[in-house]
Amino acid sequence: MENQVFVMNHPLIQHKLTHLRNKTTGSKEFRELVSEIAMLECYEATRDLPLEDTQIETPMGMATTQVIAGRKLAFVPILRAGLGMVDGVLALVPAAKVGHIGLYRDHETLQPVEYYSKLPSDIKERDVIVLDPMLATGGSAIDAISIIKRSCPKSIKFMCIIAAPEGIKAFTEVHPDVHVYCAAVDEKLNEVGYIVPGLGDAGDRIFGTL
Numbered sequence: 001m002e003n004q005v006f007v008m009n010h011p012l013i014q015h016k017l018t019h020l021r022n023k024t025t026g027s028k029e030f031r032e033l034v035s036e037i038a039m040l041e042c043y044e045a046t047r048d049l050p051l052e053d054t055q056i057e058t059p060m061g062m063a064t065t066q067v068i069a070g071r072k073l074a075f076v077p078i079l080r081a082g083l084g085m086v087d088g089v090l091a092l093v094p095a096a097k098v099g100h101i102g103l104y105r106d107h108e109t110l111q112p113v114e115y116y117s118k119l120p121s122d123i124k125e126r127d128v129i130v131l132d133p134m135l136a137t138g139g140s141a142i143d144a145i146s147i148i149k150r151s152c153p154k155s156i157k158f159m160c161i162i163a164a165p166e167g168i169k170a171f172t173e174v175h176p177d178v179h180v181y182c183a184a185v186d187e188k189l190n191e192v193g194y195i196v197p198g199l200g201d202a203g204d205r206i207f208g209t210l
Contacts, residue, residue, distance in 0.1 A: 004172050005163075005180045006044070013040050013183050017161070021199045027208035031084055034133060034206060037161055037183060038088030045129060045159055045181045046073075046093070071127055072096075074120050074153070078103055078132040078144050081203035085131040085159070097126065101147060103140045107192075112140040117147055128153045133202035135163035135182065136195050138170035145175050161202075162186055164195045 019025055020033045052069040055062060073096040077083050086098060102116030120126060128148055135141055141158055148156060156178050158171070163182045166189050171180065186195050194200070204210045 004176065004178075005168055005182070005185075007185055008041055008044050008181065008183050010040060010044075013037055016040075017183050020161070021197065023200070025205075027205060030205045034084040034161070034202070035088035035091075038085035038131065038159070039091050040088075041159055041161075041181055041183065042089040042092050042129070045157055045179075071154075072122070072125055074099055074123060074126040074128045076101055076119065076128055076130045076144070076148060078130065078140055079116065081133050081206060082131040084133060084202070084206040085161075089129070089131065089159075097122075099123070099128075099148075101130075101144045103143060112143045114143065114147065119148065119151055123148075123151045123153050126153050127155045127157075129157045129159055131159055133161045133206075134195060134198070135160040135167040135171065135180070136189060137164075137193050138167035138174075141167070141171055142174045145178055157181065162195055162198055164189045164198075167195075 016033050050069040051066040054067050076099040079102040097120040099119035103112040159181045161183050163185050190196050
């Protein structure tokens, strides 16, 4: 599991995460922080993209430089909280396509329920990064990636901001081939499936629906 889960301890990410957790942080600042953290995480999550040499002419002469070697990316946020991460990742990879998967958590069973799925038509040609701020029980992420796997993309990664040990355990058991990128692994889940200390309900805080 240690080789599958990457915790990003970059000082900028950790600084922004502290403000994200603070209960006094309002929706506007919260949205901005989610987007900024997603952008910084995406920088690390795309570190393994292959490069190829190309020739360009600078104002001073010819140069051999590198570009990404034809890889196509797709970002797939899990609705609705995952939407908060989209602007940040698109700021880094503006040519990427965006799919959507709609899942909500049944508050009695804590299990995810699918209500929407729309992926790029050329998903088989793309490397997919699934977005959701929280990996709590793991149910939504597990189901979302199972749905995406049916379309046979080139690869899948999962990117969140905060994860719970229980969610990581459940996720890695079902999808041992999918790397997880997060900013923190917290202490535990509480009795109603929220991450402790966490940051509360990410969707409500992003969209101001507390």
